[in-house]
Amino acid sequence: MKMKIGAFVGKLPSWVKALGLAILGAALIALPIVYPKSYVMGVMCRIFMYMILAGSLNVINGYSGQFNIGHAGFYCIGAYTEAILATKVGLSFWIALPLGGVMAAVIGLLVATPTLKLRGTYLAIVTLGASEIIRLVALNWEGLTGGPIGIKGIPSPVLFGFKISKSIHYYYIFLALAALFFFVTYRVINSRIGRAWLSIREDELAARSLGVETRFYKAINFMYGAFWAGIAGAAFAPYFKFISSDMFSLDEGFNILSMVIIGGQGTLLGPAVGSIIVNFLTEFLRPISQFRLVVYALLIIIMMWLRPQGLVGASNSILAGKKIGGNLSRRGKGGAAVARAGGR
Amino acid sequence: MDYYLSQVINGICQGSIYALMAIGYSVVVGVVGLVTFTHGEVIMLGAFAAYFAFQFFGNNLILGIIASFSASAFIGIFVYKICYERFFDAPRHISLLLTIGVSMLLKNLTQILIGPNNMPLLGVVPNKFFGIGLVGVTLVQIIVIVTVISLSLLLFLLFNKTRWGIMLRAVSQDKKAAALMGINVKVTSMLGNCIGSGLGGIAGMLLAIYYQTLIATMGGSAGMKAFSASVLGGLTDIPSAALGGLSLGIIENLGITFASASFRDIFAFIFLLLVLLIKPEGFARKRGVRP
Amino acid sequence: MATILEARDVCQYFGGLKAVEKVSMSIDEGDIFGVIGPNGAGKTTFFNICSGIFKPTAGEIIFRGEPITGMMTEKIARKGMARTFQNIQLFKFMTVLENVKIGFHIRTKTTMLSALLRSKRYRADEKFASEKALEILERVGLSAFKDTLASNLPYGLQRKVEIARALALDPKILLLDEPVAGMNPAETQELSDFVIRLNKDGLTIVVIEHDMKFVMNTCNRILVLNFGQKICEGTPETVRNDRGVNEAYFGKGLVVGEGYNNA
Numbered sequence: 073m074k075m076k077i078g079a080f081v082g083k084l085p086s087w088v089k090a091l092g093l094a095i096l097g098a099a100l101i102a103l104p105i106v107y108p109k110s111y112v113m114g115v116m117c118r119i120f121m122y123m124i125l126a127g128s129l130n131v132i133n134g135y136s137g138q139f140n141i142g143h144a145g146f147y148c149i150g151a152y153t154e155a156i157l158a159t160k161v162g163l164s165f166w167i168a169l170p171l172g173g174v175m176a177a178v179i180g181l182l183v184a185t186p187t188l189k190l191r192g193t194y195l196a197i198v199t200l201g202a203s204e205i206i207r208l209v210a211l212n213w214e215g216l217t218g219g220p221i222g223i224k225g226i227p228s229p230v231l232f233g234f235k236i237s238k239s240i241h242y243y244y245i246f247l248a249l250a251a252l253f254f255f256v257t258y259r260v261i262n263s264r265i266g267r268a269w270l271s272i273r274e275d276e277l278a279a280r281s282l283g284v285e286t287r288f289y290k291a292i293n294f295m296y297g298a299f300w301a302g303i304a305g306a307a308f309a310p311y312f313k314f315i316s317s318d319m320f321s322l323d324e325g326f327n328i329l330s331m332v333i334i335g336g337q338g339t340l341l342g343p344a345v346g347s348i349i350v351n352f353l354t355e356f357l358r359p360i361s362q363f364r365l366v367v368y369a370l371l372i373i374i375m376m377w378l379r380p381q382g383l384v385g386a387s388n389s390i391l392a393g394k395k396i397g398g399n400l401s402r403r404g405k406g407g408a409a410v411a412r413a414g415g416r
Numbered sequence: 417m418d419y420y421l422s423q424v425i426n427g428i429c430q431g432s433i434y435a436l437m438a439i440g441y442s443v444v445v446g447v448v449g450l451v452t453f454t455h456g457e458v459i460m461l462g463a464f465a466a467y468f469a470f471q472f473f474g475n476n477l478i479l480g481i482i483a484s485f486s487a488s489a490f491i492g493i494f495v496y497k498i499c500y501e502r503f504f505d506a507p508r509h510i511s512l513l514l515t516i517g518v519s520m521l522l523k524n525l526t527q528i529l530i531g532p533n534n535m536p537l538l539g540v541v542p543n544k545f546f547g548i549g550l551v552g553v554t555l556v557q558i559i560v561i562v563t564v565i566s567l568s569l570l571l572f573l574l575f576n577k578t579r580w581g582i583m584l585r586a587v588s589q590d591k592k593a594a595a596l597m598g599i600n601v602k603v604t605s606m607l608g609n610c611i612g613s614g615l616g617g618i619a620g621m622l623l624a625i626y627y628q629t630l631i632a633t634m635g636g637s638a639g640m641k642a643f644s645a646s647v648l649g650g651l652t653d654i655p656s657a658a659l660g661g662l663s664l665g666i667i668e669n670l671g672i673t674f675a676s677a678s679f680r681d682i683f684a685f686i687f688l689l690l691v692l693l694i695k696p697e698g699f700a701r702k703r704g705v706r707p
Numbered sequence: 708m709a710t711i712l713e714a715r716d717v718c719q720y721f722g723g724l725k726a727v728e729k730v731s732m733s734i735d736e737g738d739i740f741g742v743i744g745p746n747g748a749g750k751t752t753f754f755n756i757c758s759g760i761f762k763p764t765a766g767e768i769i770f771r772g773e774p775i776t777g778m779m780t781e782k783i784a785r786k787g788m789a790r791t792f793q794n795i796q797l798f799k800f801m802t803v804l805e806n807v808k809i810g811f812h813i814r815t816k817t818t819m820l821s822a823l824l825r826s827k828r829y830r831a832d833e834k835f836a837s838e839k840a841l842e843i844l845e846r847v848g849l850s851a852f853k854d855t856l857a858s859n860l861p862y863g864l865q866r867k868v869e870i871a872r873a874l875a876l877d878p879k880i881l882l883l884d885e886p887v888a889g890m891n892p893a894e895t896q897e898l899s900d901f902v903i904r905l906n907k908d909g910l911t912i913v914v915i916e917h918d919m920k921f922v923m924n925t926c927n928r929i930l931v932l933n934f935g936q937k938i939c940e941g942t943p944e945t946v947r948n949d950r951g952v953n954e955a956y957f958g959k960g961l962v963v964g965e966g967y968n969n970a
Contacts, residue, residue: 137509141516186689186693192512196512198688205682260823265817274799283781283812283813284781292819326516329516363524366524369520369521369524370517370521373498376510376513377502380510389800390800393506393510
């Protein structure tokens with residue numbers, strides 16, 4: 073399975089890519105008009121939302137090579153921030169939404185800071201622990217979060233007097249947010265900042281020797297990913313009208329992680345594909361829904377064995393797990409050892 | 417005052433179980449050289465193996481130990497083959513993600529096959545209480561502490577007085593050198609993994625008989641505690657891991673006197689953060705694994 | 708000529724191992740300074756101390772008049788020190804051009820906001836990085852390979868890419884760790900000429916090497932280390948004739964000058 077889909081798409085001439093995007097955009101905008109079944113709208117909303125969740129996790133794991141497995145925590149913070157602000161303070165959705173993102177970013181910074189100096193595994197465990205603590209706080213802080221009961225009756229957003237309540241409306245909101253996410257992320261990745269992130273992923277020591285302030289960029293990267301997860305959560309709260317802490321458990325974190333691993337890491341398309349695949353699977357597996365996570369686990373294992381970068385992931389990166397032998401196997405007179413691709 | 421003292425005793429007892437979990441974890445990570453997320457589920461499976469042993473064969477602790485050790489060691493073989501065998505030289509994140517996948521798999525399969533609820537496990541150890549001065553210890557607590565101490569001694573003897581022990585230590589320090597000395601690195605790594613997992617399984621049994629309940633999702637917090645305690649030893653040093661486990665147990669039990677009991681698991685995380693902030697490499701004397 | 712890099716009594720102990728023991732040296736602007744010594748002498752450790760990867764147990768490093776002992780690698784790079792590595796730490800999966808472009812990180816300023824808005828600063832930075840990267844590749848003779856994946860190049864060219872990338876920093880001093888390891892005599896000579904050319908353009912160069920012919924022909928001053936200690940510092944002539952150096956390399960049995968040229 074040595075296809076380099078990403079490379080193929082990347083080499084298409086610009087006008088083809090622009091046209092393709094335009095056609096896709098038109099199709100997505102037209103879909104609810106043509107086929108407004110609310111079940112379909114619901115699935116599409118989830119797919120778009122998870123594109124943001126998986127995509128933002130991918131920015132952290134796939135682009136800067138850090139190791140976050142507690143993404144559900146930031147999702148949770150965004151959702152609760154919006155819900156609390158909307159129900160207790162009566163704040164408008166349009167203000168609470170970005171605040172949810174900002175709150176998540178702040179917590180993201182708090183989580184990342186102690187581990188900026190440490191290696192990948194420690195960050196992974198810390199993110200896991202942080203995600204659980206966030207959930208436990210949401211579960212236990214009854215005064216703020218309603219405790220185990222959660223928060224219900226989250227008010228619908230209002231746009232110029234028009235109440236957004238039907239799933240067809242939310243379709244456009246989630247579509248817009250997902251499109252915004254990809255647009256912004258595309259621009260950031262294809263810039264000096266994105267290059268700094270990639271250099272950290274591929275070889276942190278070399279990056280530092282070139283003057284890249286790795287700690288700063290890792291922190292910024294983490295906050296960026298957390299921000300968008302918060303946005304997704306803040307949009308989810310009024311959509312679902314009800315949130316409680318058990319929606320943001322470790323299982324949810326693994327759900328998001330699966331999308332990134334299966335769909336692909338290190339590319340923009342990867343997590344989008346992952347979201348589509350995993351959400352379709354969720355629908356197909358409804359009759360045997362308790363096997364859902366078993367299936368995802370098996371897919372993760374298979375993917376790591378056959379194609380670690382994911383279906384549409386960055387084949388030309390350390391994520392693809394290639395060992396480096398080949399051209400560096402000539403030993404120098406100083407006895408230089410073969411350089412390793414790994415060592416995170 | 418007696419309350420705090422009895423909490424300290426609880427802490428030592430639970431800390432011993434955590435120490436055993438951490439020791440098992442350090443053996444796995446030390447010998448294999450790769451960090452794992454599966455230890456929690458291995459502990460959980462050991463607990464359930466003991467549970468079924470007690471159900472079918474009565475409350476025989478020795479049998480429980482054999483059952484839990486064997487079950488977890490056996491699972492260790494699969495974990496090794498799926499997550500480690502082919503990935504010693506690959507980038508670290510691959511084996512790590514594989515262990516995450518396997519842990520998800522084991523947890524959810526167990527939930528499906530056995531059920532997601534708390535399973536009571538009452539009365540395996542008779543409810544005896546011994547007063548010593550101001551405080552008292554229960555029989556369970558004595559048994560737990562004695563078991564952990566005995567296993568630690570056995571492990572010490574294994575590592576330092578047997579041929580297998582030398583091989584395990586060699587593989588944990590330098591696989592290539594060990595291979596050059598004629599040691600079968602693959603089999604030895606697998607053995608280390610199975611021994612560490614088996615110890616985790618016994619720890620699972622101890623958790624089950626101590627709390628008198630078990631649940632398919634207990635792996636998550638168990639794994640976190642094993643990891644947090646082992647960090648004190650750089651994930652590979654056994655005595656430091658044991659110390660970490662004991663400290664964690666005591667801190668946790670003293671901590672919940674101030675905070676609510678539902679925050680118990682947070683102490684493991686705070687412990688972890690403190691160690692990572694103050695001395696991230698732990699107190700390991702040997703090189704340790706590259707995490 | 709002003710002193711550009713100075714080490715004062717630098718020591719690096721790893722537990723009981725004295726990797727570097729009271730080494731002092733001084734490099735002037737415009738030097739091509741060689742660091743030689745048997746394997747395990749502490750040369751790369753010394754480089755790592757200079758470039759901020761290790762904080763020395765004792766001693767000071769002064770770069771362009773400023774103490775940089777224990778400063779972070781990123782900061783030292785910003786101050787004008789670039790280096791290459793013994794193992795060639797290229798970004799293996801990026802193209803040659805992408806590798807060099809990353810070298811321009813500290814010479815560009817795009818922030819996240821500028822990137823998002825594709826502002827003038829973003830466009831200027833991208834243009835700058837692309838153009839200058841191509842210029843450097845031209846200078847080094849690697850233009851033909853700009854879109855080749857770094858790991859697909861032969862060893863000798865990979866080393867050159869790493870040097871090109873280091874040059875992107877527009878450094879005042881360039882540290883090369885075993886640049887001709889694994890090269891044949893023709894490639895070695897080519898690199899020697901290249902280093903001399905770079906030096907003529909005003910770049911101070913420090914080289915760790917084992918290849919004596921390369922060192923003697925290219926460097927104007929040499930530091931000899933053995934077992935972490937300095938055993939000689941001076942011109943090639945001085946070093947060639949120094950008894951301590953000859954004993955370090957050949958043991959005490961050989962007559963000075965015998966069995967020397969080995970490239």
